[in-house]
Amino acid sequence: MKRMGSLLLAGTVAFAAFGAAAAQERPTARIIVPFAAGGPNDVVARLAAKGLTEILGQNIIVDNKPGATGAIGTQFVADAAPDGLTMLLASSSSMSTGPLLMPSVRFDPVKDFIPVDLIALDENILVVHPSVAAKTTQELIDYAKAHPNDLNYSTSGIGSSYHLGTQLFSSRAGIEMTHVPYKGTAPAVLDLLAGRVQVQFQAVSQARGNIESGKVRPLAIASPKRHPAFPNIPTVAESANLPDFSFMTWMGLFFPAGTPEAEVDRMRDALHKAMQLPELKKRITDLGMQPTSQSPEAIAAQIEGDLARWGKVIKDGNIVLQ
Template identity: 40%
Template sequence: MKSIAARAIQASASALFLAFFGVSALAQAPSASGYPTKPIRLVVPFTPGGSTDVLARAIGQELTKAWGQSVVVENLPGAGGAIGADKVAKAAPDGYTLLMGHIGTLAVNPSLYPRLPYNPVKDFAPVAWVARVPNVLVVHPSVPARNVKELVALAKSRPGQLNYGSGGNGSAANLATEFLKLQTGTSLVHIPYRGTAPAVTDLMAGQIQLMFTGLPALVAPLKGGQLRALAVSSPQRLE
């Protein structure tokens, strides 16, 4: 059996690749015709303000218009998304409790935690592939690096002095950055947060220096010049 460390390294490599495939919407299979006939709960297993939350709220608004029934977004964060995912897994299988799935809840968690309270394959029925969401490597504008090569050189000249944030231990952003460290031989200090939004807030304030996270959570600070993007995990550049 692989050690936790080995599985974490493997998962971090997958996180960079799978983040390109983005966020999927998963749900319990509907059982009645004429669906939906009452309001629907869309569970986001992370804190408000992150990429998954931003997408879920946009989708919820459009589904509300299309279905004529309210789609209520409910944030149930904790344990890397496991709390929210487990809540949906144990809900009535009637299609009225949906999960905004994510690489963390569906792929990373099973690789890191052998005793999850839910089975990502058996407990959910896929409904739609919503979006491809690449991870973006961003830094605070005060960081004197304009590209990844310069960032790596800076990190090597200041080992253990640059802090990076993530939405929590074991998150896709955490594993992506750890993979970057392994590939480049750099020493960066991990500062885990309870969600992406507070990490981005501290990054904009200069409390941390860099982070990987999904693009939807970064659009406003990038356009406003509060953050600088250095790289993206997709094969193509983002315009």
């Protein structure tokens, strides 16, 4: 009996070692981020890569391929071999606003990708420089109606999600503000802090520090519900006569179309397990984002809804990339 027990133990250890070795033998997989390093998309991708590596025992790395409002990296994944080794950290901007603003792109955001799952929601918040007298969204709207184009708002560029979101807000509110586009989020925020522009929609993950330090004044969350990090800040819909107004940035993992179903299921299961890791969940929430998950059908519907909504905003605002 002792000998049999020893053999079973030895066999179990050998099988476990074989399983670990097999996992390590899998080729390195890549998560392509279609934006520069250091931004919210990049941070989420690196957290996901770390969690997936831990769960799968397979090396997952992040590869940044920025440019053309996310179109370069997104097209790279659409053209990649569907072998389960290339994924896209996609976002609402790269999968909806980018294709709408760049008719020359060759990828179809619905047909050319298979969703693994969403990872995080980065909700947006309306903030103003402390020099602005308005203390609520309605007061801001009232001032803008009385003083057309007196208020300047900054964004990370023409056609960015913040440009389109502010255009949607202005259209719904019936106001006119002057758009000041920048080459990236950092300079747009710096000029808001300096008071050279007065209004901005920012991701909560980016605005949180400046809100807590009093460098900007938050007016409202651009989401259907209040944000758990700022439960006392109302939604835009609550604080002004703009029912159902919201725009949020979602981020998730996608494979190129044609990737075997078994590989998609393997990665989806691993991502679900990774998202339960306490450190990963804490890092995402500490950034001001909210972990999330949706079915493939719901993700496809989300993308199609985004395309319809932002397509109308772009057409009505005559927004073109320069």
